[in-house]
Structure formats: C-alpha cells, structure tokens
Amino acid sequence: MKTITAAVLCLILFPLVAAAQEPPAALSEPEAAIVARVEENFDASLAMLEEIVNINSGTMNHEGVREVGHAFVEPFEALGFDVDWIDQDDVNRAGHFHAVKKGDAGARLLLIGHLDTVFAKDGDFLEWRRDGDVATGPGVVDMKGGDIVLLYALKALDDLDLLNDAAITVIMTGDEEMTGKPIDISRKALIKAAKRVDIALNFEGGGEGEVVTSRRGSSGWTVTTTGVRAHSSGIFSEDVGAGAIFEMARILDEIYETLAAEEYLTFNPGVIVGGTDVQYDMDATRGSAFGKTNVVAQKAVVDGGLRFISEEQKEAAREKMREIVEAHRPQTGAEITFEDSYPAMSPSEGNEALLAVASSVSEALGQGALAGNDPSKRGAADISFAAPHVGASMDGLGPEGGRGHTPEEWLDIPSVRDATARAALLIYRLTREDAPRFE
Structure with missing residues (x-):
C-alpha cells in the first residue's frame, strides 16, 4: 500500500x-x-x-x-x-x-x-x-x-x-x-x-x-473517587480525611485550572453522582446516589467528554489528567479511565x-x-x-x-x-x- x-x-x-x-x-x-x-x-x-x-x-x-x-x-x-x-x-x-x-x-x-x-x-x-x-x-x-x-x-x-x-x-x-x-x-x-x-x-x-x-476528535473519560465512610464530625481528621466528594471537587477544579486555556481542547464533566451508596450505568449515562449530610461520602463518579484537535493534544491532556487524579487528598483514592470514540x-x-x-x-x-x-x-x-x-x-x-x-x-x-x-x-x-x- x-x-x-x-x-x-x-x-x-x-x-x-x-x-x-x-x-x-x-x-x-x-x-x-x-x-x-x-x-x-x-x-x-x-x-x-x-x-x-x-x-x-x-x-x-x-x-x-x-x-x-x-x-x-x-x-x-x-x-x-x-x-x-x-x-x-x-x-x-x-x-x-x-x-x-x-x-x-x-x-x-x-x-x-x-x-x-x-x-x-x-x-x-x-x-x-x-x-x-x-x-x-x-x-x-x-x-x-x-x-x-x-x-x-x-x-x-x-x-x-x-x-x-x-x-x-x-x-x-x-x-x-x-x-x-x-x-x-x-x-x-x-x-x-x-x-x-x-x-x-x-x-x-x-x-x-x-x-x-x-x-475535533472526541473521547470519553470517567473519574471514580473513594473516601472513608464515617460520621461527618470526623471529616478532615487524620483517620477520616476529606471524603470522596471533596476529592472529586479537587480533581475537577485542577483539571479546569490546568487545561481550560488550551486552544481547541475542551473537557466536559457531563454527569456526576456521589454519596454513601452510588450506582452508575455507563452505557445509559444514568445513576443514583444515597447519602446523608452527617455521613462522609464514600464514593463519587463523574462521566465526561474530551475534545481535541490532534492525537498529540489528546494524549498530552490525558497524561495531565492522570497526574492530577493521582495527587490525592488525605484518606481518599481516585482513578481515571478513558474511552476512544472519534479521532481528530x-x-x-x-x-x-x-x-x-x-x-x-x-x-x-x-x-x-x-x-x-x-x-x-x-x-x-x-x-x-x-x-x-x-x-x-x-x-x-x-x-x-x-x-x-x-x-x-x-x-x-x-x-x-x-x-x-x-x-x-x-x-x-x-x-x-x-x-x-x-x-
């Protein structure tokens, strides 16, 4: 060929x-x-x-x-x-x-x-x-x-x-x-x-x-955060930490502050659910959550889209998003996954x-x-x-x-x-x- x-x-x-x-x-x-x-x-x-x-x-x-x-x-x-x-x-x-x-x-x-x-x-x-x-x-x-x-x-x-x-x-x-x-x-x-x-x-x-x-091309990304389920009176303590929702807020804010000014690159968190008990259907992009104001959130999920002008821009953005996700707040965890859709x-x-x-x-x-x-x-x-x-x-x-x-x-x-x-x-x-x- x-x-x-x-x-x-x-x-x-x-x-x-x-x-x-x-x-x-x-x-x-x-x-x-x-x-x-x-x-x-x-x-x-x-x-x-x-x-x-x-x-x-x-x-x-x-x-x-x-x-x-x-x-x-x-x-x-x-x-x-x-x-x-x-x-x-x-x-x-x-x-x-x-x-x-x-x-x-x-x-x-x-x-x-x-x-x-x-x-x-x-x-x-x-x-x-x-x-x-x-x-x-x-x-x-x-x-x-x-x-x-x-x-x-x-x-x-x-x-x-x-x-x-x-x-x-x-x-x-x-x-x-x-x-x-x-x-x-x-x-x-x-x-x-x-x-x-x-x-x-x-x-x-x-x-x-x-x-x-x-x-622009498009792809999907999903972030899942976890925290320690506990009485809210203990939030921010050494044993309980920040909880899943604060961790998710940190991640989204840092992605915005780091990448929002880049030409032709956009990233939209389209769905978010968080609380003590969270269910999310990836195929239907639909979820439900249960929580209480006096219980530290145990899980949060965000499903979003990423648009880019080149494969190089896509990969660079993904790497930066991974770095942000890996810098956890106390007593929390987080992971990010990506799904390819349309190339640029x-x-x-x-x-x-x-x-x-x-x-x-x-x-x-x-x-x-x-x-x-x-x-x-x-x-x-x-x-x-x-x-x-x-x-x-x-x-x-x-x-x-x-x-x-x-x-x-x-x-x-x-x-x-x-x-x-x-x-x-x-x-x-x-x-x-x-x-x-x-x-």
Missing part, C-alpha cells in the same frame, strides 16, 4: 492549486454540460430525497436504516458500481451501504454519507414537508440531503460518460448518530476503505461560503490544498470563494475516521439548512442543486484522465 503524505499530496495537487489561485476561469465545455445535467436531474433528486426522508431510519430502527440503504442500490448499480451491504450485527447496528467503482484516472476518492437519523420510529417528526424553497423532515440536512448530493453529483458525471475511468468508493454508514461499539468493528470498513484511497470527501450539511477542513480530523497542508481546488470550483460556478471552518464549532463525524489515513479530506459538502437533531430541522432546497453542481465539478476535476496522479 502506498503512503501519501501531506507534502506529497501538495505536489500532486500543485497544478490544480496554482490554477485555483488565478482568477476563476469560465467553465470548460464538459463542466458546463455537467452543471446543465445537474439542473435537468434536480426534480428527480428532490423526489428521491422526499422518498428517503419519509423512511424512518433512527439509528436503532435497523429495518428502516436498511430500507434507506436499499433505496440506493439500484441507482448506484446503474452508475456501474458494485454494491454490497456490510452487516453490523456484532455491534447491534443495521450495517453500512458500500459501493465501489474501479478505475485508474486521477485521484482515488472515498465519498462518505450516513443513512441514519436521531429520530425514533415512534416520534412525531416523521415526514417530509415543503413550503416554497424550504423543506422540513427527519434527516433533510443531517444527512439524507447530503446523500442525495453525493448520488446525483455522480449521476451527472455518468450521464455524460465522464465517470468511466474514475476510482471511487462510497460508504454510507448506518450508525453515525450513535456509533456501534467497539469502534474497531463499527468503523473497520470505513478505515479500510480510507487506507486504499487518496482523498476523502464527506457530505454532511454545508454552510454558506464554508467547508470543513478540520474537526486535524488541519493539514493536504486539506488546505484541497480547499483551494474546491474554492476554485465554487468561484467558477458563481457561488463565491470557500473558507475552511473553525474546528471549535463543529462536532465529530465519520470523516474523522478516514482523515488520518488519506492525503487530504474535506467535509461540509452537503446542502445548507439548520436545526439538525431537532423537530425543526430544515433544508434550503435550492442549495441541493448548488451543492450537487459543486460536488460534481470537484469530483470531475479530481478524477480527470489528465489530472495529476498519486505515485
């Missing part, structure tokens, strides 16, 4: 980047034809979007997730992709849609989407509604709208015989909103695919004038080079220049699993909208057409027969 470094990627993309730094040129004849084809297919793309939005695919509705995945089988087979379904029964999830088209022109691409939503089957927010240029419904932006952009960008190219020699892998996961555990099983296929390509593109919802070139999509030279190409496409379409995002304002996503293994990655290529994960989720309908045209031209430029090659 060839390893593509960021430095090599910049050399590979240099001709495209140099062109991107020039004033945007008019679309070439094939590119103008691509945009026209996107327009011709626009109504059909909206009809398919309405169809899949009306299929409930909350993460744990396995049947619904599979039904949405099945809706993409025939369209991708018509584009010449080999399609299969990756079962995820081992992690209690529906599975992943997987499609591959072999070729040798330009860069090898991985295109990423997801089929599931956060909305349960028995909820109230279950169907597509349209009012002029605005649509509402579960997943219209997060991210069934992005899945449609992905498909119809490829369809526009295929309609014009411009996809014949492209090397493209598509994965639409079935559990992005609630990832199956362990991660090494639920994201095995995505990581494996990333290791075989050069560039990864994700189609989560976009923002005006912005794409995602970096995302770190800023890179390769991502910046890819941004320049995407921005050139956007300007050529009259959509304006594109800027990279502020990673502190974006959550984790599946692109983060691919990013460490490719030369360049980008997210936020889907349509615009808002209020994701709420019953007010909405989609700007014209942005579906704009995002599809932009994605189609970006894929075209990256997979041309005469495009720079990865060697």
Whole structure:
C-alpha cells in the first residue's frame, strides 16, 4: 500500500492549486454540460430525497436504516458500481451501504454519507414537508440531503460518460448518530476503505461560503473517587480525611485550572453522582446516589467528554489528567479511565490544498470563494475516521439548512442543486484522465 503524505499530496495537487489561485476561469465545455445535467436531474433528486426522508431510519430502527440503504442500490448499480451491504450485527447496528467503482484516472476518492437519523420510529417528526424553497423532515440536512448530493453529483458525471475511468468508493454508514461499539468493528470498513484511497470527501450539511477542513476528535473519560465512610464530625481528621466528594471537587477544579486555556481542547464533566451508596450505568449515562449530610461520602463518579484537535493534544491532556487524579487528598483514592470514540480530523497542508481546488470550483460556478471552518464549532463525524489515513479530506459538502437533531430541522432546497453542481465539478476535476496522479 502506498503512503501519501501531506507534502506529497501538495505536489500532486500543485497544478490544480496554482490554477485555483488565478482568477476563476469560465467553465470548460464538459463542466458546463455537467452543471446543465445537474439542473435537468434536480426534480428527480428532490423526489428521491422526499422518498428517503419519509423512511424512518433512527439509528436503532435497523429495518428502516436498511430500507434507506436499499433505496440506493439500484441507482448506484446503474452508475456501474458494485454494491454490497456490510452487516453490523456484532455491534447491534443495521450495517453500512458500500459501493465501489474501479478505475485508474486521477485521484482515488472515498465519498462518505450516513443513512441514519436521531429520530425514533415512534416520534412525531416523521415526514417530509415543503413550503416554497424550504423543506422540513427527519434527516433533510443531517444527512439524507447530503446523500442525495453525493448520488446525483455522480449521476451527472455518468450521464455524460465522464465517470468511466474514475476510482471511487462510497460508504454510507448506518450508525453515525450513535456509533456501534467497539469502534474497531463499527468503523473497520470505513478505515479500510480510507487506507486504499487518496482523498476523502464527506457530505454532511454545508454552510454558506464554508467547508470543513478540520474537526475535533472526541473521547470519553470517567473519574471514580473513594473516601472513608464515617460520621461527618470526623471529616478532615487524620483517620477520616476529606471524603470522596471533596476529592472529586479537587480533581475537577485542577483539571479546569490546568487545561481550560488550551486552544481547541475542551473537557466536559457531563454527569456526576456521589454519596454513601452510588450506582452508575455507563452505557445509559444514568445513576443514583444515597447519602446523608452527617455521613462522609464514600464514593463519587463523574462521566465526561474530551475534545481535541490532534492525537498529540489528546494524549498530552490525558497524561495531565492522570497526574492530577493521582495527587490525592488525605484518606481518599481516585482513578481515571478513558474511552476512544472519534479521532481528530486535524488541519493539514493536504486539506488546505484541497480547499483551494474546491474554492476554485465554487468561484467558477458563481457561488463565491470557500473558507475552511473553525474546528471549535463543529462536532465529530465519520470523516474523522478516514482523515488520518488519506492525503487530504474535506467535509461540509452537503446542502445548507439548520436545526439538525431537532423537530425543526430544515433544508434550503435550492442549495441541493448548488451543492450537487459543486460536488460534481470537484469530483470531475479530481478524477480527470489528465489530472495529476498519486505515485
């Protein structure tokens, strides 16, 4: 397997980047034809979007997730992709849609989407509604709208015989909103695919004038403290000490004072229980505690999250947290554990080079220049699993909208057409027969 470094990627993309730094040129004849084809297919793309939005695919509705995945089988087979379904029964999830088209022109691409939503089957927010240029419904932006952009960008190219020699892998996961555990099983296929390509593109919802070139990673941490159970009259004495709750307070305060100012690093203690008798369910993030004001607390538990911009930042923060936990108050004990979740999509030279190409496409379409995002304002996503293994990655290529994960989720309908045209031209430029090659 060839390893593509960021430095090599910049050399590979240099001709495209140099062109991107020039004033945007008019679309070439094939590119103008691509945009026209996107327009011709626009109504059909909206009809398919309405169809899949009306299929409930909350993460744990396995049947619904599979039904949405099945809706993409025939369209991708018509584009010449080999399609299969990756079962995820081992992690209690529906599975992943997987499609591959072999070729040798330009860069090898991985295109990423997801089929599931956060909305349960028995909820109230279950169907597509349209009012002029605005649509509402579960997943219209997060991210069934992005899945449609992905498909119809490829369809526009295929309609014009411009996809014949492209090397493209598509994965639409079935559990992005609630990832199956362990991660090494639920994201095995995505990581494996990333290791075989050069560039990864994700189609989560976009923002005006912005794409995602970096995302922070996320992981979990749990602190458990212990103390001597005794009458409160003896607290702070040599035999009784400070108790579990004071020890927990010390740890949280020192973590805050030590790490809170570090750029892009955040750590949130989301749940705390403490007292004489403590029960905590890690999977449900739910607990209960019993105690009395005249009894020194015997146990406390905090469950939290950590977000970081790089693996180096994550590991440095974890080491500092361990040091803080180990410095106990009198007659107390404490331990901290960590659980990996999403890696970081770190800023890179390769991502910046890819941004320049995407921005050139956007300007050529009259959509304006594109800027990279502020990673502190974006959550984790599946692109983060691919990013460490490719030369360049980008997210936020889907349509615009808002209020994701709420019953007010909405989609700007014209942005579906704009995002599809932009994605189609970006894929075209990256997979041309005469495009720079990865060697």
